[in-house]
Amino acid sequence: MSVLVEKADLSLKYISHYNKVKEILFEGSSYVLNDVRNRAFQDFIIQGIPTQKNENYKYTNLNPRFLPDFEFVHHKENNNVDIKTVFRCDVPQLNLEPRLIFNGWYHRISNESLNLPEGVILCSLAEIANNNPDLIKEYYGKIAKTDSDSMVALNTAYAKDGYFLYIPKNVIVEKPIQLINFLQAETDTFVTQRNLIIIEQGASTNLIFCDHTLNLNNYLNNSVTEIFVGENANLDYYTLQNQHNRTSSINSVFIQQERDSVATTHTYSLHGGLIRNNLKFVLNGENAEANMYGMAFLDRKQHIDNFTQIIHAKPNCQSNQVYKNVLDGESTGAFSGMIHVVRDAQNTNAFQQNNNLLLTDEAKMQTKPQLIIDADDVKCSHGATVGQIDEEAMFYLRARGIDEDKARLMMMNAFAHDVVRKIKVEALGNRIDELVEKRLNGEIARCHECAYNCEM
Amino acid sequence: MLSIKNLYASVEGQEILKGINLEIKPGEVHAIMGPNGSGKSTLANVLAGKDDYEITADEITFLGENLLDKSPETRAKDGLFLSFQYPVEIPGVPMVNFIKTAVNEHRKHRGEKELTAGEFLKLMRKKMELVELKTKLTNRSVNEGFSGGEKKKNEIFQMAMLEPKLAILDETDSGLDIDALKTVANGVNALKSPETSSIVITHYQRLLDYIVPDFVHVLYHGKIVKSGGKELAFELEEKGYDWIKKENGN
Amino acid sequence: MEEKDRIINDVTQSEYKYGFVTDIETDIIETGLNENVIRIISAKKNEPEFMLEFRLNAFRKWQKMKMPDWAYLKIPPIDFQKISYYAAPKTEAKYESLDEVDPDLLDTFNKLGIPVEEQKHLAGVAVDIVMDSVSVKTTFKDTLAEKGIIFCSFSDAVKEHPELIKKYLGQAVPVADNYFSALNSAVFSDGSFCYIPKGVRCPMELSTYFRINAANTGQFERTLIIADDDSYVSYLEGCTAPMRDENQLHAAVVAIITMDRAEVKYSTVQNWYPGNKEGVGGVYNFVTKRGICRGVSSKISWTQVETGSAITWKYPSCILLGDNSVGEFNSVAVTNNYQQADTGSKMIHIGKNTKSTIISKGISAGKSNNSYRGLVKVMPGAKNSRNFSQCDSLLLNDTCGAHTFPYIDVQNKSSIVEHEATTSKIGEDQIFYCNQRGIDTETAIGMIVNGYAKEVLNKLPMEFAVEAQKLLQISLEGSVG
Numbered sequence A: 001m002s003v004l005v006e007k008a009d010l011s012l013k014y015i016s017h018y019n020k021v022k023e024i025l026f027e028g029s030s031y032v033l034n035d036v037r038n039r040a041f042q043d044f045i046i047q048g049i050p051t052q053k054n055e056n057y058k059y060t061n062l063n064p065r066f067l068p069d070f071e072f073v074h075h076k077e078n079n080n081v082d083i084k085t086v087f088r089c090d091v092p093q094l095n096l097e098p099r100l101i102f103n104g105w106y107h108r109i110s111n112e113s114l115n116l117p118e119g120v121i122l123c124s125l126a127e128i129a130n131n132n133p134d135l136i137k138e139y140y141g142k143i144a145k146t147d148s149d150s151m152v153a154l155n156t157a158y159a160k161d162g163y164f165l166y167i168p169k170n171v172i173v174e175k176p177i178q179l180i181n182f183l184q185a186e187t188d189t190f191v192t193q194r195n196l197i198i199i200e201q202g203a204s205t206n207l208i209f210c211d212h213t214l215n216l217n218n219y220l221n222n223s224v225t226e227i228f229v230g231e232n233a234n235l236d237y238y239t240l241q242n243q244h245n246r247t248s249s250i251n252s253v254f255i256q257q258e259r260d261s262v263a264t265t266h267t268y269s270l271h272g273g274l275i276r277n278n279l280k281f282v283l284n285g286e287n288a289e290a291n292m293y294g295m296a297f298l299d300r301k302q303h304i305d306n307f308t309q310i311i312h313a314k315p316n317c318q319s320n321q322v323y324k325n326v327l328d329g330e331s332t333g334a335f336s337g338m339i340h341v342v343r344d345a346q347n348t349n350a351f352q353q354n355n356n357l358l359l360t361d362e363a364k365m366q367t368k369p370q371l372i373i374d375a376d377d378v379k380c381s382h383g384a385t386v387g388q389i390d391e392e393a394m395f396y397l398r399a400r401g402i403d404e405d406k407a408r409l410m411m412m413n414a415f416a417h418d419v420v421r422k423i424k425v426e427a428l429g430n431r432i433d434e435l436v437e438k439r440l441n442g443e444i445a446r447c448h449e450c451a452y453n454c455e456m
Numbered sequence B: 001m002l003s004i005k006n007l008y009a010s011v012e013g014q015e016i017l018k019g020i021n022l023e024i025k026p027g028e029v030h031a032i033m034g035p036n037g038s039g040k041s042t043l044a045n046v047l048a049g050k051d052d053y054e055i056t057a058d059e060i061t062f063l064g065e066n067l068l069d070k071s072p073e074t075r076a077k078d079g080l081f082l083s084f085q086y087p088v089e090i091p092g093v094p095m096v097n098f099i100k101t102a103v104n105e106h107r108k109h110r111g112e113k114e115l116t117a118g119e120f121l122k123l124m125r126k127k128m129e130l131v132e133l134k135t136k137l138t139n140r141s142v143n144e145g146f147s148g149g150e151k152k153k154n155e156i157f158q159m160a161m162l163e164p165k166l167a168i169l170d171e172t173d174s175g176l177d178i179d180a181l182k183t184v185a186n187g188v189n190a191l192k193s194p195e196t197s198s199i200v201i202t203h204y205q206r207l208l209d210y211i212v213p214d215f216v217h218v219l220y221h222g223k224i225v226k227s228g229g230k231e232l233a234f235e236l237e238e239k240g241y242d243w244i245k246k247e248n249g250n
Numbered sequence C: 001m002e003e004k005d006r007i008i009n010d011v012t013q014s015e016y017k018y019g020f021v022t023d024i025e026t027d028i029i030e031t032g033l034n035e036n037v038i039r040i041i042s043a044k045k046n047e048p049e050f051m052l053e054f055r056l057n058a059f060r061k062w063q064k065m066k067m068p069d070w071a072y073l074k075i076p077p078i079d080f081q082k083i084s085y086y087a088a089p090k091t092e093a094k095y096e097s098l099d100e101v102d103p104d105l106l107d108t109f110n111k112l113g114i115p116v117e118e119q120k121h122l123a124g125v126a127v128d129i130v131m132d133s134v135s136v137k138t139t140f141k142d143t144l145a146e147k148g149i150i151f152c153s154f155s156d157a158v159k160e161h162p163e164l165i166k167k168y169l170g171q172a173v174p175v176a177d178n179y180f181s182a183l184n185s186a187v188f189s190d191g192s193f194c195y196i197p198k199g200v201r202c203p204m205e206l207s208t209y210f211r212i213n214a215a216n217t218g219q220f221e222r223t224l225i226i227a228d229d230d231s232y233v234s235y236l237e238g239c240t241a242p243m244r245d246e247n248q249l250h251a252a253v254v255a256i257i258t259m260d261r262a263e264v265k266y267s268t269v270q271n272w273y274p275g276n277k278e279g280v281g282g283v284y285n286f287v288t289k290r291g292i293c294r295g296v297s298s299k300i301s302w303t304q305v306e307t308g309s310a311i312t313w314k315y316p317s318c319i320l321l322g323d324n325s326v327g328e329f330n331s332v333a334v335t336n337n338y339q340q341a342d343t344g345s346k347m348i349h350i351g352k353n354t355k356s357t358i359i360s361k362g363i364s365a366g367k368s369n370n371s372y373r374g375l376v377k378v379m380p381g382a383k384n385s386r387n388f389s390q391c392d393s394l395l396l397n398d399t400c401g402a403h404t405f406p407y408i409d410v411q412n413k414s415s416i417v418e419h420e421a422t423t424s425k426i427g428e429d430q431i432f433y434c435n436q437r438g439i440d441t442e443t444a445i446g447m448i449v450n451g452y453a454k455e456v457l458n459k460l461p462m463e464f465a466v467e468a469q470k471l472l473q474i475s476l477e478g479s480v481g
C-alpha cells in the first residue's frame, strides 16, 4: 500500500506545482498554448506519472526519475553562454549555423546569420504563437494527444517554449538545419520543451537535433515535438542523443504525413541515463512512406526504451523500421513497436526489425514487436532477435588471422552499419560511423568537445 | 610442415574423425578424397580451429608447434589457410576493410610494418588480377550476394593476399565453370614453392589435372583408408567408391 | 469478386455439424456460485476433505480477482451466477461393458465421429470421454494398467491415488495463476488423470473427448498428466458442443509435469461451437494449459488446431526448469464470422541449454479477429538457451483482423532468441497458378491453407491429422478469392 501512496505523492508534487505556478504559465503565453493547458493538466491528474503497470511503460520505471527535488524553468533565462566556447560541432564539413535550445527555451544567438531560404521560419515557439497564432493554431496539440499519454499531458500543461520550424510550399532547404539542445543549471532541473515543425506541400528539409548536458546535476527533460509533413514533402529528422548518466530524457515525437510524402527519423542514442523515445507516425495520405531507424549503445546502468507506433490510416503506404541496440555493462534496453493497419488501408507494406546484442550477462533486453492488422491486402512483417554475434562469421574472420577482439568489433560495426548507412547527410554519416567505432572501442563518444569534460 | 597423429573428433557425442594420421612435408601437395559425409570438411575445420568439436589426438604439430593450443587467428597468422567449402556471408562488413585488416594482422605477426592505403590497394589489384576477381565484388560486404563460383574465387583471392604456408582447399573446385577452374588452379599454383604445402579436398580428378598432387588419400568413415600417388585419383574417378566401401566391410 | 463473395457466403452458411443436442437425462444443479455450491459439487463427488479445502481456497481467491482485460478480445460481461456448475448425465456413468451404456449416449459418440467400439478394437486409442463435466467412460483402462499406466477420470484418481493428486494438484498451474484457473480450481467437476511410470513408453495414444451438452452449464474440466523419468506419452484432446443461442463457458485447466528425460506430446483439436454467422451463441473457451519440464532433458510439446469457440483465450506454456529441457508450441488457429481468438504460448527458460520453438499459423476470415500473443523469457541462469518463434498470419478478406503481440525478455548473453512474424493475404498468384492447371478456386484455397498449416498439422498424430485437415476445410472451405 505504501507504494501506492508514494506514487500518488509523486504525481501530487507535479500537480501542486502546476497550481502554484499557473499564473506564470499562462502569463505571456499565446492563447494557442493556454487554451489546451487546463485540459492537459486534468488529463495528467487522471493518468498520473505512468507506472510499470501501464502496458506502454511496462519496461521503463519512470517513477524514480521524478523523485529529485527539481527546479523548473518557467522563464527564459539570460544565458551568457558563448556557444563557441562550450560547443564546437565536430562533424567536419557540416558547416552549419546551429540554433540553440537552452533548458527548453529557444535562444537567438546574437550575430546569427539567418541564411535560410525565403519564407522559412525558424524561431521560438512562444514568439510565433504570440506574433502569428493563426499560423500554428491548426497544428498545435493536434497529434500530441494529452489523454493517451500523461507525459504529453504534463508537457502540454507546462509548455511555454521550444523551437518552431516552418518550411513553406515547395521550398527546398538544401543545407541541414542543426539545433543544439543544452541542459545547464545550478541545481537539479526539470525541463519542458515543446516543438512544432510544419513542412508544407512539396517542401523538403534535413533537421539535425543534438543533445548536450553541460554539468553534473540531475535533469529530467520532457519534450514533445509535433511534425506535420505535407503532400509530397520530404523530411529527414536526425536525433543524436548524447547526455550524461544523470539525465532522463522523455522524448515524444509525433509525425503526421500527407499523401506522397516521405519522412525518415534517425535516432542515435550514444549516451544517456534513461532515454525514453516515443515516436508515433500517422500515415494520413496515400502513397506516403515512413522510415524509422534507431541505434543505441548502452553501458553501465543506462536504460533505453524505444516505443514506436505507426498507424497506416490510408492505403498504398509503406513503412520501414530498423532498431538496433548494443547493450554492455548492466544496461537495459526495451523496444516496443506497434504497426497498426486500419481497415481498408489496403496495399500496405510494413516492415519492422529489432536486433539486439547483449555483451554481458548483466545486460538485459526486452522487446515487444506488435502487429495489428485490419486490412487484408498487406505485407507486414516484424522480426526481433536477441543474441550474440554470429559465431560462424566470427570463425571466418579469425581464420583469416583477425584476432577475436578485433573480429568482434568488426562484427559490431557491421551490426550498426545497417542503420548508419541510412544517413543521407554524408558528413554526418561518416562522423557517426567514427563515433560508433569509438564507442565500441570503449572511448567516450561525445560528439562535441565539452568544456566540462565530465566523465559521467 | 603438418603432422597429425591419431586424431579423433566428435560432435554431440557422434564420432566423425576416428584416428587420422597424416604427415605433410614442405613443398608437398596432398589430395583428400572420399564420399559425402566422410569427414573431410570436419578435418579441415578442426585444423583451422573451429571449436564445435571435441578433439583428442596424440599430437598435431604445425611448423613444429602444437596446433591445438592455438586460437584460429594465431593458426592463420602462423600460415594456415582454409578455403571454406561454404564461405559465410557477413552483411555489413565491407570486403576491403576485412581483407586489409587480415593482411595487416598477418604483417604485424611477422614483425612487418602495416601497409599504407596505397600499398594495400596496389597489392589488392595485383592479386585480384591473378584470380580474375571483379572489382565490384570487393566493393560489397564479405561474400554477400556472391554467386557460388564468386565465393570460391574470393577464397583464392584472399589466399593470394595472405600467402599462407599451408593452404587447405575444401572443395574449392565445386561450383566453378571450366575457365574459372583453370584460373583458380593457376592462382593456387602461382603460390606454390618448395616451402609451401597444400591439402586439396575434392571429389573430382579434373582439378588434379591442374594442381598435381604428390599424394592422394581416401577418407572414409572418419579414417584414411587408402593412400597412394596421383594414379589413385584416376582409379577413384573410374571405379567410384564402392570398392573402397567393400574393402572396408560396408 | 463475385466468386469470392459466393464462396464467403457458402462458408458462413455452412452448418456446424456437431451442433446436435443429446436427449438424455441430466443431473444438473441450480445455477449460481457460492461456497455452498462448491460444497455440493464436492459432496456429489464424494471427495475427501483436502479436495474441498482446495476448492474453497480457490473460490475465495477467485472472488478477489478480476477478469483479465489485456487480451485483444471483446468479451461481453459474463454473469457467473447464471451458470450451472454441475451437470452430469443421470445414468450412472460407470459401465462394465459398452452394452450398458445409454444408447443415446453412444449415439452421441458416434455422431462425434468417435466410435468408441471401433476405436476400442481397431484404432487402439484409449479414450476418456468427459460429457458435461463428468467422465463418462474410460476405455482400455485394463490394458494400460498392465504397464502400470494410470489413465482414469480425475474423480477416480482422487479416490484411488490421492497421494499423487495431493502432490501434484496445483503445481504446474497454481490456483491463483489467473482468473479462470482459480474459477476452475473452485468448481471443476471432472477431467482426466494420467500417470506414466518410470521408463514406460505408453503403447497407444491416450485421448480425451470433451462435450458440453446441457444448456446453461459451464464445463470446467481438469487434466493432469505426470510423466515419470524416461517415460513417453502422446495425448489427444478433442471437443464439441451443441448449437445454442446463449454462450456457454468452458474454463479448463491442463497441467503436465515431466521428470528426467520424459516426453509428453499434447495435441488438441478444438472445435467447440463457434456461434452462428451473426455471432450469436458459441462457447467461451478460456483455458489454462501449462507444462513444467522439471527433469533434465525432458520435453513437452503442445500442438493445437483451433477452429471452434466464439472466444478463445488460451496460451499453452512450458516452464523449462530442467537443464537441456525442450518446449514446443505448434498452433493453427482459424477464425471466421464473428469469432475471436487470442492465443499463443509462453516459454520460460530457467534451466541451462533449454530450447523452445513456437510455430503459430493464424488464419482469419469473415469478421473475425485472430491474435497471437506470446512470451519468451530467458532467465539469467538459463545459459546457452535458444528460442525460435515464427508467427504467420493469413488474411482471407478485408473485414477480418490478424494481430501479433510477442513479448521477448532476455537476461543473459549466451542465449539466442529469434522471433519472426509475417502477415499477408492469401496469394492471388498461387490461386491463379492452380486455376491455370485446372484446379478450382475453392480447392486451391483448401490446398494453400492446408499447405500453409502443414508444418503444424504434421506434428499431429495420424488419427488427428486427418480430422484436423477436414476441419480446416470445413471452417474455411473457399472463404476466399
Ligand SMILES: Nc1ncnc2c1ncn2[C@@H]1O[C@H](COP(=O)(O)OP(=O)(O)OP(=O)(O)O)[C@@H](O)[C@H]1O
Residues within 6 Å of the ligand: B011, B012, B016, B034, B035, B036, B037, B038, B039, B040, B041, B042, B043, B052, B085
Ligand atoms: N556441427 C555438426 N553437427 C552435427 N553433425 C556434424 C557437424 N559437423 C559435421 N557433422 C557430420 O559429420 C559428418 C562429416 O561431415 P563433413 O562435413 O566433414 O563431411 P564431408 O566429408 O566434408 O562431406 P562432403 O563431401 O559432402 O562435403 C557428416 O555426417 C555431418 O553431418
Ligand SMILES: [Mg+2]
Residues within 6 Å of the ligand: B040, B041, B042, B085, B170, B171
Ligand atoms: Mg565437405
